Each structure stands twice: as C-alpha cells, then as structure tokens.
Amino acid sequence: MQILVVHGPNLNLLGTREPEVYGAQTLKQIDDDLRQKAQEAGVQLETFQSNHEGALVDRIQAAGRDGTRYIIINPAAYTHTSVAIRDALAAVALPFVEVHLSNIHRRESFRHHSYMSELAVGVICGLGPMGYFLALQYALSHRGA
Numbered sequence: 068m069q070i071l072v073v074h075g076p077n078l079n080l081l082g083t084r085e086p087e088v089y090g091a092q093t094l095k096q097i098d099d100d101l102r103q104k105a106q107e108a109g110v111q112l113e114t115f116q117s118n119h120e121g122a123l124v125d126r127i128q129a130a131g132r133d134g135t136r137y138i139i140i141n142p143a144a145y146t147h148t149s150v151a152i153r154d155a156l157a158a159v160a161l162p163f164v165e166v167h168l169s170n171i172h173r174r175e176s177f178r179h180h181s182y183m184s185e186l187a188v189g190v191i192c193g194l195g196p197m198g199y200f201l202a203l204q205y206a207l208s209h210r211g212a
C-alpha cells in the first residue's frame with residue numbers, strides 16, 4: 068500500500084509562518100517523521116507540497132494511477148476555494164483524510180467551509196502536526212478500505 072500526503076499552498080513555510088497559529092515544526096520535520104512512521108509499519112509514504120492548484124490536481128490525478136491507496140491532504144487555503152481539487156479527489160475516488168493544523172472553525176468565517184470535507188473519510192483540525200500522525204494511524208489501520 069502507498070500513502071500520499073499532500074500539502075497545499077504556504078505550508079512550505081511552516082516553522083516561520085505565523086508560528087502562534089501553525090506551530091514551530093517545519094514541513095520537512097513533519098514529512099520526515101511521517102515517512103519514518105510509515106516505514107516502521109512497512110508502508111511506502113510519499114509527500115508532496117505545492118503552492119499551485121493545477122500541480123495539486125495533477126498529483127492527485129496521478130495517485131489514481133500509481134498504486135496509491137490512501138491520501139492524507141491539507142489543502143490549506145484551497146480548502147475554502149477549490150472546486151478543482153475537490154473534483155480531482157472525487158475523480159480518483161481514493162479514501163482521504165482532510166487535515167488542518169489549526170482549528171478552522173475557531174477562525175475567520177471564510178475558513179469554516181471546506182469544499183473537501185463532504186467527500187472525506189474524516190476531518191482532523193486544530194491538533195497541530197499531530198493531526199497528520201493521527202490520520203496516518205487511521206490510514207494504516209484501514210489499508211485498502
């Protein structure tokens with residue numbers, strides 16, 4: 068089984084970007100830890116970050132052809148705007164968990180709506196980087212589901 072972790076725009080700046088909202092960990096630290104946890108479970112995990120909507124759509128489409136079994140995605144700002152990313156997730160029909168570092172429901176009202184949540188297996192928000200690890204744990208225990 069292969070797990071794909073997708074990070075949307077500005078998440079490459081984690082560690083320096085509004086640390087009071089998003090924490091001090093860098094994306095590389097999070098990705099390295101995720102890869103290690105997956106490896107310990109004998110599972111291949113790939114991470115992908117882009118600031119570009121089309122690149123995110125292309126990577127999700129590719130997941131439909133490359134053996135990916137589960138997606139963990141933080142679409143970042145595109146959560147609230149992107150019908151294209153939602154459609155890509157619907158098209159590949161792979162189970163996915165939506166993750167947000169911050170609690171989007173405690174923030175500005177434009178962050179309260181997600182185009183993705185309706186299609187997600189589950190949504191984790193507000194738990195910081197731990198959200199990715201909980202999503203991974205879930206994906207590992209529901210392989211193939």
Ligand code: DQA
Pocket residue numbers: 076077078141142143144145146166167168169170171178
């Ligand atoms: C985010 C929340 C989004 O509203 C925001 O645009 C982000 C990150 C989060 O992880 O908390 O870039 O998805």
